Every structure is written in C-alpha cells, then in structure tokens.
Amino acid sequence: MRATCRLAPDGDMAVKRTGEEQRGAATASKCEYRLVAKKGEGTFSEVLKAQCIKNSKYVAIKCMKNHFDSLEQVNNLREIQALRRLSPHPNIVKLLEVLYDQPTGRLALVFELMDMNIYELIRGRRHYLGEERVKHYMWQLVKAMDHMHRNGIFHRDIKPENILIMDDCLKLADFGSCRGIYSAPPYTEYISTRWYRAPECLLTDGYYTYKMDMWGVGCVFFEIVSLFPLFPGTNELDQVQKIHNIVGTPPPELLDKMKKLGSHHLDLDFPPKEGSGIEKLIPHAPPDCVELICKLLAYNPDDRCAGRKAGSALRRALALLVSSI
Incomplete structure (x- = not known):
C-alpha cells in the first residue's frame, strides 16, 4: 500500500494511504496526526510527539531524513523487519504503522508514546533510585535482550537514550543499527555509542557478536545505579584507557586473539x-547487583553473562528483595 503524507498549514499531519502495491506499510485508509512537539533528533531521523485526531491518543513519529525510492526499499529496512519479527513483546517498543510517501520518498514510523528514556530519568537526579525499581527495570531490559537474541537479532546501540519507560514499564527502542546474529563478520566498526561500546568493538576491525549488547546492558545497569556514566571516553584510545582503569587489561591470550582479528587504528x-x-x-x-554488573562487563565476550542468565539472576534478586519487605 502507498502512503501519502503532508504537513498541513495548521500544524496537522494528514496521512492518506491508497493503492495495493504491497501489504504491510499501512493499516488504515486515512489517519491524521496533529504535531505537538519535537522530542529529539539524531543523525538519520527526528522524533516528534503527535496526537491522532481520530482517537486523541498520543504517539511518537520518527521521521527519517533519508529518501526512499520504493516501498520495497522501505520494507527491507532492518529496523522495520526487526520490529515486525520481535512484536508483540511487552518490553519492545510497539510500531503502530509505517507511513511512506512514494512521490517524495519520505518515510515516517509511528510508535507508541512512552514518558521518557533512561537518560532523562537519571539526568540531574540527586537521589538514587530505589533498589526494587532498579532491579525491575533491569529485569525488563534483559528480558527484551533475551527475546531479541533468541529471535536472531542484536541491537548494537544499547544506551540510556534508547531505553524508554512509562511508570514501571520499560521498553527497548531504536533498532536502526540492528543486525542478524547469524550474518558473518566483519561488521561496521564504529557502531554503538562510544561510551557503551564493548572492548571487542574497540579493539578489532568489526569482529564482534551479540555479546556486545550485554556489555551495553552492564554500562546502563551501572549508570542507573550510580547516576553517572561508567566509561565516558573522549575518543577511541581514551575509551579503552577508561575501561582498563576500572576493569583492568585483558589477559595476554585474549589480547593475542584480538590482535589476530586486526585493529588498524589502535596499538594493542x-x-x-x-x-x-x-x-x-x-x-x-547491593552485592547481587554489583556481581551481575561485573558479569555483564566481562572483558572476554565468551565470559559475559547472556540475557537469559542475567534475567534469572535479577529474578532471584528481585524475589529476595520483595520477600524481605
């Protein structure tokens, strides 16, 4: 199906979908959204808060900056394919519809609207979050990771800004950088935001696995607990040094393995x-949180705690916490 989008002079977004070129890009014959505010902007997209005029519900509309030549190209986007494969899941953000305007090549993705992201939750906060709340959020995050990895996808950009919350509910978002677990490396080297980039991403020429996501989870876990980032590197070398200052340097055999996978931009x-x-x-x-963070931040990805094991550890910790109240 083809979507025609226009921004009306009064600030409303009118979206009309016609034709039967291909199913899946739209779900209704007509829908209008009133733009409320700009929520954020990245390299490839900007996110707007909007209200559906028909039912008054608020949504988040991700407007892509790239132009798309065909509906086939749109449907082949990894982000769209991943969200369709992973939905429905209580901890994966819900894609409501895809709006594509073929004459102009514009594309917008309509998502459910959440209150804020983890970065916004902890930014400028003076008091620590409660232990039960932290564990509940992290339990939901590792459930999302386990679901994603078991379905053959890894995210590659785990960071506080990509983790959304509404009250006690947490959902993983922004699958624009995702890849299939079973695709062959080397992958893109400069993936993931630097502060949350795993050592194997920093020290090899694209030879990493889905375990890089779990390193990001460990960094996020630490940040929710501490209210400050763990490894805020200013460049690639500084990032590695900050990791070594806290975690220590890897054993020689692991370093030799990474050297064989190549690194043309850093001396190992x-x-x-x-x-x-x-x-x-x-x-x-609490000790159980520290222990799990350390397991998630194992230098060797083979030793890193995976989603299901991390979820089990958090469930046990949460059960003990609740039973002690």
Whole structure:
C-alpha cells in the first residue's frame, strides 16, 4: 500500500494511504496526526510527539531524513523487519504503522508514546533510585535482550537514550543499527555509542557478536545505579584507557586473539594494569547487583553473562528483595 503524507498549514499531519502495491506499510485508509512537539533528533531521523485526531491518543513519529525510492526499499529496512519479527513483546517498543510517501520518498514510523528514556530519568537526579525499581527495570531490559537474541537479532546501540519507560514499564527502542546474529563478520566498526561500546568493538576491525549488547546492558545497569556514566571516553584510545582503569587489561591470550582479528587504528600493546574495580564506585549498591554488573562487563565476550542468565539472576534478586519487605 502507498502512503501519502503532508504537513498541513495548521500544524496537522494528514496521512492518506491508497493503492495495493504491497501489504504491510499501512493499516488504515486515512489517519491524521496533529504535531505537538519535537522530542529529539539524531543523525538519520527526528522524533516528534503527535496526537491522532481520530482517537486523541498520543504517539511518537520518527521521521527519517533519508529518501526512499520504493516501498520495497522501505520494507527491507532492518529496523522495520526487526520490529515486525520481535512484536508483540511487552518490553519492545510497539510500531503502530509505517507511513511512506512514494512521490517524495519520505518515510515516517509511528510508535507508541512512552514518558521518557533512561537518560532523562537519571539526568540531574540527586537521589538514587530505589533498589526494587532498579532491579525491575533491569529485569525488563534483559528480558527484551533475551527475546531479541533468541529471535536472531542484536541491537548494537544499547544506551540510556534508547531505553524508554512509562511508570514501571520499560521498553527497548531504536533498532536502526540492528543486525542478524547469524550474518558473518566483519561488521561496521564504529557502531554503538562510544561510551557503551564493548572492548571487542574497540579493539578489532568489526569482529564482534551479540555479546556486545550485554556489555551495553552492564554500562546502563551501572549508570542507573550510580547516576553517572561508567566509561565516558573522549575518543577511541581514551575509551579503552577508561575501561582498563576500572576493569583492568585483558589477559595476554585474549589480547593475542584480538590482535589476530586486526585493529588498524589502535596499538594493542597495553602495559598490564589491574583495574580499580566497579564495586568501589557504587558502595551503596547491593552485592547481587554489583556481581551481575561485573558479569555483564566481562572483558572476554565468551565470559559475559547472556540475557537469559542475567534475567534469572535479577529474578532471584528481585524475589529476595520483595520477600524481605
């Protein structure tokens, strides 16, 4: 089906869909959205808050900056394919419809609207979040990761801005960088936001796996607990150094393995260093949280806690917490 989108002079977005070129790009014959505010902007898109005139419900509309030549090209987007494969799931953001205007090549994705992202939740916060709330959020996040990985997709851009919340509900969003787990490396090197980029992404020429997502989960977990980022590197080398300062340098055999996978932009001959440890940075955190964060931030991806194991650990911790109240 073909979608025709226009921005009306009064600030309304009128969306009409006609034709039967291909199913799946739209679901209704006509829909209008009133634009309310701009929520954010990235390299490839901007996100707007809008209200559906028909039912008064608010939505988030992701307007892509790239132009698309055909509906086939739209339906082949990894983000759309991933969301269709992963839905429905309580911890994956829901894609409501796809709006495509073939004459102009414009594309917009309509999502359910959440209250805020994790970055907005902790930004400028003076008091720590409650233990039960933290564990409940992280349990939902690892459930989303487990569902995604079991369905053959890894996200590649886990960070606080891509994790949305509404009251007690958490949902993973922004699948624009995702890839199939069973596709062959090397992958794009400079994927993921630097502060949340796993060591294997930094130290090899694109040889990493879905375990990179779990490193990002560990960084996010730490940040929700501490209210500050764990590895805020200013560049690639500084990022590696900040990791080594806390986690320590990898054992020689792991470093040799990474050297064989190539790194044309960094010297991998690091002087041995024992990291200061994560637990010293979050002395207020319960031991089970610290232990899980450390497992998620294992330098060797083969030793890194996967989604299902992380979820089990959090479930046990949450059960113990609730039973003690």
